[in-house]
Amino acid sequence: MLEFVFGKLKKAVRTVDMYLERSKYGYIEKLPKDFKYPEGGLYDIVYDSSCKWPHNIAINYYDTEITYKELVKKINRVARALKALGVEKGDNVTVCMPNTPEEVYMFYAINEIGAVANMIHPLSSEKEIEDYVNRAHSKVMLVIDISYSKVENIIKNTELEHVVVVSATRSMDFVVRAAYWLTKGRKNHIKKSQQIMLWDKFLNGANKFVGNPHARVNANDPAIILYSGGTTGKPKGVVLTNLNFNAQALGAKYLVPELLKSRYSMLTFLPNFHAFGLGVCMHIPFYCGMRIVLIPQFNAKKLKNYIKKYKINILVGVPTVYDYMTKIKFGKKELKHVKGAVSGGDMVSQSMKEEFNEFLAAHGSKGMLHNGYGLTEAAGGMIFSPASVAKGDSTIGFPLPDSEVLITDLKTGKPVEVGEDGEILVRGLTVMKEYLEDPKETKDAFVKVGNKKYLRTGDIGYLDERGVVYFRGRIKRMIITNGYNVYPSNIEEVTLKSKLVSKCACVGVPDKLRGEIVKVFVVLKKDAGQRACRKDLAHIYKKYLAKYEIPREIAFIDELPKTKLGKIDFIALEKL
Numbered sequence: 001m002l003e004f005v006f007g008k009l010k011k012a013v014r015t016v017d018m019y020l021e022r023s024k025y026g027y028i029e030k031l032p033k034d035f036k037y038p039e040g041g042l043y044d045i046v047y048d049s050s051c052k053w054p055h056n057i058a059i060n061y062y063d064t065e066i067t068y069k070e071l072v073k074k075i076n077r078v079a080r081a082l083k084a085l086g087v088e089k090g091d092n093v094t095v096c097m098p099n100t101p102e103e104v105y106m107f108y109a110i111n112e113i114g115a116v117a118n119m120i121h122p123l124s125s126e127k128e129i130e131d132y133v134n135r136a137h138s139k140v141m142l143v144i145d146i147s148y149s150k151v152e153n154i155i156k157n158t159e160l161e162h163v164v165v166v167s168a169t170r171s172m173d174f175v176v177r178a179a180y181w182l183t184k185g186r187k188n189h190i191k192k193s194q195q196i197m198l199w200d201k202f203l204n205g206a207n208k209f210v211g212n213p214h215a216r217v218n219a220n221d222p223a224i225i226l227y228s229g230g231t232t233g234k235p236k237g238v239v240l241t242n243l244n245f246n247a248q249a250l251g252a253k254y255l256v257p258e259l260l261k262s263r264y265s266m267l268t269f270l271p272n273f274h275a276f277g278l279g280v281c282m283h284i285p286f287y288c289g290m291r292i293v294l295i296p297q298f299n300a301k302k303l304k305n306y307i308k309k310y311k312i313n314i315l316v317g318v319p320t321v322y323d324y325m326t327k328i329k330f331g332k333k334e335l336k337h338v339k340g341a342v343s344g345g346d347m348v349s350q351s352m353k354e355e356f357n358e359f360l361a362a363h364g365s366k367g368m369l370h371n372g373y374g375l376t377e378a379a380g381g382m383i384f385s386p387a388s389v390a391k392g393d394s395t396i397g398f399p400l401p402d403s404e405v406l407i408t409d410l411k412t413g414k415p416v417e418v419g420e421d422g423e424i425l426v427r428g429l430t431v432m433k434e435y436l437e438d439p440k441e442t443k444d445a446f447v448k449v450g451n452k453k454y455l456r457t458g459d460i461g462y463l464d465e466r467g468v469v470y471f472r473g474r475i476k477r478m479i480i481t482n483g484y485n486v487y488p489s490n491i492e493e494v495t496l497k498s499k500l501v502s503k504c505a506c507v508g509v510p511d512k513l514r515g516e517i518v519k520v521f522v523v524l525k526k527d528a529g530q531r532a533c534r535k536d537l538a539h540i541y542k543k544y545l546a547k548y549e550i551p552r553e554i555a556f557i558d559e560l561p562k563t564k565l566g567k568i569d570f571i572a573l574e575k576l
Contacts, residue, residue, distance in 0.1 A: 037429065038246045041217040043112040045246055046286050047072055053262055053289035060265070060310060061101050061294045062172045068289070074101075078109035079213035080206035085140055085162050089114030089215045092136035092225065094160075096120040096129065096143040096151070098296040099272055101171040102199060104282065106142050107272065111223055111242070114215030118225045118237075119273040122147040123547045128235070130154040135237055135436055136225055144168060148190055155195075165190050166199035168296045219243035225436055226275050228376035228485070235490070237436030240275070244379040247429035248279050249287035251400030255384045256370065259340045262289030264313035267306055269295035270483065275380025276344050280372065281316050290314075300513075304328050311337045318345040318483035320515045322369065323352060326359045336364035344372040344381060345483035346515055347471050350393045357391070371396045373471065377445065377455055379430040383469050394470045396461070403428025405469050406454055407462055408447075415449065416462075421472055424461045425454035477570065479508035481516050484548045488518075491551065494544045495520055498536045500528040505560050507573045509553065517552040521573055523560060530556050 038044060046068070049058075054069035066074070087093060093110045095117055097103035110117045118136040120129060122144050129150055133141065139161045143151050148165050155163065192198065217223075224240045253260050266285045270277030285292050293310045303325060306312065315322075315338065322343060338360060348356075348371065356369045373396040374381035383405070385397030399405050407422040408415055416422045425447065432455070434442045446453050460472040479486040488506035495504040503523040508516035524533060534554060541550045561572040 037219065037243060037250060039219050041111045041114075041219075041221070041242045042223055042245055042283060043075065043108045043214075045249065045283070046075070046108055049286055049289050056262060056289050057291040058286065059101055059104065059292055059294055064101070064171050064173070066101060071104075074105045075108045075112060076213065077203060077206045078105045079112040080209040081202050081204075082109055082113055082115070082140065083211075083213045084205040084209040085202075087113060087115055087140055089217075091115045091140075092118045092138050094118040094120060094133050094136060094138040094141040095273070096122050096124075096141065096147055097166075097273070098122055098144060098168060099268060099277075099294045100144075100166070100168050100296050101294065102142070102166045103272060104294070109213075111217070112215070113213050114217045114221070116222050116225060116239075119278070120227070121271070121273050121546055124150075125542070125544050125546060126150045126154050127544055128546065130157055131235075132227060132237070133158045133160060140164070142166065145190065152191065152196075161195065163196045164199060164202040165196065170199055217242060219246065220433070222433060224278070226273070226278070226376050228275075235487075236438060236441055238275075238376045239433045239436050240379055241433050244430045244432065245279050245283050246287075247402070248379050248381060248400065249284045251403070251429075252280070252284050252381070252384055253288060254401055255398060256386050258387060259314050259342070259370070260284065260288040260290065264288075264339060265291040265293060265310060266314040266316060267295065267310070267312045268292040268316070269298040269306075270316060270318075270345075274484075275376045275378075276372075276374065276483075277380075279374075279380045280342065280344065300324050304330065307338070308334060313337055313339045315341040317341070317343065318480075318515065319343055319348040319352060320482065320513060322348065322356045324513065326355055330363045332362075333364035335360055338365040338367050340367035341369045342372050342384075343369055344374070346480045347371070347394070347396075353391070373397070373469070374430070375457055377432045378426055378428075378457075379432075382426060382428060382430045389466075389468050392468070392470075394472070396469050396471050398468060399426070400428060400430060403430065404452075404454075405463060405467075406449060408449065410460070410475070413447065413449070418465050419462055421460055421462050423475065424457045424459045424469070424471075425449065426457060427452060427454045431455050479506075479516050479518055481508070481511075481514045481518060481548060483515075486518055486549050491518060491520060491545070491549060494540060495522065495537065497540050497544070498533065500525055500533040500536055503560055505568050505570065505573055506551070507570055509574070511552075518549065519553040519555065520551040521555050521557045521560060521576075523557060 050068040050072040055067050057065050058068045058071040059066040093115050095106055107117050118138055120132050139159055141160055142164045145165050145167045220241050220243055222239050223242045225237045227235050228238050268281040270281050272278045272282055353369050360367055368390055370390045371385045372381050373383040382403055383397050383399050385395055389395050404427050406425040409422050447456055458475045462470050477488050491506040492504050501522055502525045504520055506520045509519045511517045561569040
């Protein structure tokens with residue numbers, strides 16, 4: 001009974017505080033054109049939000065609510081714990097986690113002390129994790145318990161001195177934690193030592209550090225390393241700065257203010273180890289004082305429950321999610337709290353856009369589907385579509401303030417006329433600093449047109465007379481499955497590790513649920529059998545590829561089709 005009364009009182013205090021703080025600081029729907037960009041770090045943005053909206057809910061995680069005031073306190077404690085481990089400004093700290101509160105605390109704590117967050121997909125293979133840790137020369141790592149065994153196998157091949165292990169249930173209530181331990185957690189055998197520790201022991205280390213862990217950082221200092229295939233398909237570490245993401249947050253508030261209000265909530269299931277999830281689903285909402293509902297592992301069957309239970313206002317996802325959502329049965333007014341949706345990771349078709357907008361309207365929502373566009377090298381999102389252009393066919397919107405899009409001819413590299421197709425080039429404050437320790441690839445990623453330097457996107461599009469950007473397709477051979485980028489050249493290279501494979505080619509095959517699935521065509525060596533090859537490839541794929549990269553289909557073929565120029569005919573393969 002007392003707990004119920006306390007909960008009601010706490011909610012009332014938050015409501016009053018929200019209005020008082022909004023009045024005190026001034027709540028504006030649109031930012032002036034001459035606004036100033038933050039000069040500090042990512043942590044400073046969250047700290048500012050904690051001053052403006054201290055009692056607003058920042059994170060909702062399986063009914064655990066964390067206010068902005070509490071969020072900053074937890075980040076500070078993690079920052080002190082990192083300092084106690086000897087992490088200094090400029091060090092690279094690896095984070096191999098799904099979306100959990102601990103991952104959020106660690107990410108911003110790394111930034112608070114002036115270090116750099118090296119973000120790794122938890123489903124990465126052992127070899128990939130080893131490679132990413134070594135590229136960043138990380139000495140400290142945070143890893144989810146279900147991925148710990150892979151880290152244990154490669155730790156001796158790295159410079160890691162401290163590995164912190166945490167469960168996704170750590171911030172859930174006792175009943176959920178107990179159920180997880182009985183079903184899965186007890187199977188995760190963590191060999192604790194001076195080098196390997198659990199989250200609680202790591203946190204207790206904060207007591208050993210005396211002083212202020214906060215380090216003054218500059219806007220252009222490196223803040224994050226994310227991994228992308230870039231324009232060549234080979235995984236590279238993309239070094240992004242504080243300004244890249246802070247400028248994105250400020251610019252998004254300017255372009256789509258109708259979606260970014262402090263009283264709104266956002267469903268955050270896109271992973272924070274991807275630029276789109278990190279920027280659009282976490283940092284932008286935090287800049288705006290919003291509530292994010294963290295989902296560590298997305299389950300399409302639970303989507304309806306997430307939306308209804310947490311009264312989600314803003315949805316952010318990939319096209320396949322919205323396609324799936326239209327198949328769910330909702331009541332006539334059950335989506336009235338949905339104010340809008342943002343699609344990224346791949347282009348949504350005009351028919352899909354219209355179908356989804358009709359679906360929202362039929363269930364009480366006045367919102368619509370907005371396109372977003374970006375790439376890891378540009379902080380995941382640098383073009384957004386405000387309501388005024390969101391319904392347009394193939395529209396991806398306007399570039400952020402102080403950003404520019406240029407369309408160039410695919411053959412000559414010269415700028416084209418308005419309305420003409422060409423490669424999309426971008427420049428602006430969200431564009432990466434460099435590829436990690438790879439000056440050649442960094443140089444190749446940019447092109448100079450006139451006296452300006454632009455980032456090549458590898459995508460085809462055009463501009464209209466208003467400056468609105470439209471998307472046509474991709475130059476590079478890239479497969480997008482469930483919103484994840486898969487690079488065929490990497491799959492082919494791994495496939496050829498089998499001594500039974502003579503030749504191979506990888507393509508993307510349309511799939512209603514995932515958008516595309518990975519399919520590999522294999523030409524066997526003489527006397528090699530299909531059954532033996534499948535078994536061999538299964539072992540190789542598990543070792544060298546992330547789960548989402550592993551081909552869903554393996555087709556055996558006598559010879560790969562060729563074009564008139566003697567190259568592999570990928571279009572013909574896609575039709576087989």
